[in-house]
Amino acid sequence: MTITDPTTGRRRTGFVPAAPRTGRLRPLGLDEVRITGGFWARRQSVNGERTLAHIGHWLEREGWIRNFELAAAGSLPDGRRGREFADSEIYKYLEALAWEIGRTGDDTLEAAFRDVVGRIAPAQEPDGYLNTNFGRPGQAPRWSDLEWGHELYCLGHLFQAAVARARTRPDAGDDLLAIARRAANLVCEVFGDEGIQSVCGHPEIEVGLAELARVTREQRFLRQAELFVARRGTGSLRPIEWGQQYFQDDIPVRQAEVLRGHAVRANYLAAGAVDVAVDTGDDELLSALATQWDNTVARRTYLTGGQGSHHQDEAFGEDWVLPPDRAYSETCASIASIMFSWRLLLACGETRYGDLIERTLYNVVATSPSASGTAFYYANTLHQRSPGAVPDPDTVSLRAESSLRAPWFSVSCCPPNVARTLASLDALVATADAQGVQIHQFASCSIRTRLDNGESVALDVQTDYPRSGSVRLTATRDAADPWTLSIRVPQWAGGARLTVTTAAGGVSTTDAEPGWVTARRSFHAGDVVELVLPMRPRLTHPDPRIDAVRGQVAVERGPEVYCLESIDLEVVSSGEVTDVADVRIDAGAGLDDHDGRPRVRLVAAAPEPGPDLPWPYAEHSLEPVPSRSFDVPLIPYHDWAERGPSTMRVWLPVAAPSGLDTPDPGSEES
Incomplete structure (x- = not known):
């Protein structure tokens, strides 16, 4: 179904990353939805006020923007800084700026x-070529390393930045x-x-x-996008030690099942393939992607x-291989x-x-940046075995080797x-179709749009989700x-x-089962749907097939996953358990839900026969013997390590029944 503007006959496009x-649904852009408060408004504020400046500082400091100036001056390869894909980080930065502007x-x-x-424009060659790592005297020829060169990948991010600018400031x-x-x-x-019958090693x-x-x-x-999707999986890229599947070049996209x-390459490819499937009417391809x-x-x-559970190749593991x-x-x-899921949601x-x-x-997204917006996780472990060390705020870190959030990485794809x-999060909140408006994510916001029949819709949403589960939508215009x-x-x-x-003054209440819940009426200003x-x-x-966490449980509240941090253990157990x-x-x-923060009963245990066990295997169980119990608060996973290493x-491993039903008298949180 095509959703069109009744005055132009064209599908309407707002300030959206994907149009x-x-x-099935039409995305509502930043010109139609504005997040006004709460969890995500705070994150957006930090992003706009701190993170963007932080990224700009590091791009300048590391010389990645200056690469374009050197290219324009004919000074490359001498003085070029950064990895072969450094250009892409400038383009992502530009895209972020465009959405925030x-x-x-x-x-x-x-x-x-x-x-x-x-500074970028003068570096473009007369025929349109734009890359600071290839094609000039002293550099490898253009398109000579499709497996690892990232030339097309960088251009993909350039195109997304240009799209963001064209949609938000078309007359700039x-x-x-x-x-x-x-x-x-x-x-x-x-x-x-x-032309060249191949693809880029990194989809984008x-x-x-x-x-x-x-x-x-x-x-x-x-x-051309359709050609790239069709060529993927035909073995056009050279084999590497991790196999053709590293590049998603082992199986054609429409034949793959998972x-x-x-993991980044796989999801970018899938997102682009959905775009191709939708815009070319390829239902078979769309169905294959939904199955994947x-x-x-x-x-x-x-x-x-x-x-992604593999460090060496940043890749998916086999089914059920999910070690925390x-x-x-x-x-x-x-x-x-998210890009892949959003496109399937719209379709x-x-x-x-x-x-x-x-x-x-x-x-994950909320976990990566620090509360200050100036340090980031590249990888996001679910189990930190050692406290780690706070990175030097003035030093570049090695990707996942940083045990805590780091200010910048030698491969800094994640911060931008x-x-x-x-910066573009408002565009994930709501959509419209011929019948009305759909709410997908919960945030205090204002929604102003027009339906296909010309009906104006105006809603104000108030919520402190996920702290509470109340989401109030108030109509502010008569329909x-x-x-x-x-x-x-x-x-x-x-x-x-x-x-x-x-x-x-009329009131009606209904059960709302998982899925869609709807309210249809001629809304009047002041009508409230909660x-x-x-x-x-x-x-x-x-699932018991996930070997790595069999016999363990996790705690969730609303959309948030919670975790246990040793800092809280030290407080509750007076330092006896750390x-x-x-x-x-x-x-x-x-x-126990203690003011929106779950508390769990934990059992401290001493190993038998002792920490000096000479051989870590025996014919009898070596499960620790319960010693005492106490109640401990958990924290949202996205907040972990904000209080230090x-x-x-x-x-959390589940304790065997022990009869320790009451917490230790000294276990109250201080």
């Missing part, structure tokens, strides 16, 4: 944006869109039907080309929504997963995609990726005709209730 030509109109960010574009006159078009035309000439160009086609209405860009290989999503979520996704202490769960993989309209987006936003996601308000009820929210209170979600803490048990390895959870004791775990 499919057809689909679209949200806030910030003049300082506008000046920064124009400055960077002005800074030439970024023209730069992108010239580069895209070159890609089509070099890699078209009669597919998403960029598809969105650029939507902005420019240049069909050749969509055709995501595999490098289903199987990946069911077998290869962490409780947090994180994906070796979770790679790269921040960029989760952002790419199919099913709430399960919104469920995963919510889980991933709260438990987080920044562009938070001439009935329309349907649909709200996603998360899968975990059994027992939710929906109450409609009219401006005239969804109340049950926010009691709950124990979550893993490591999360020394406790088990008493799963039979229940969970600690040990931490999400999955």
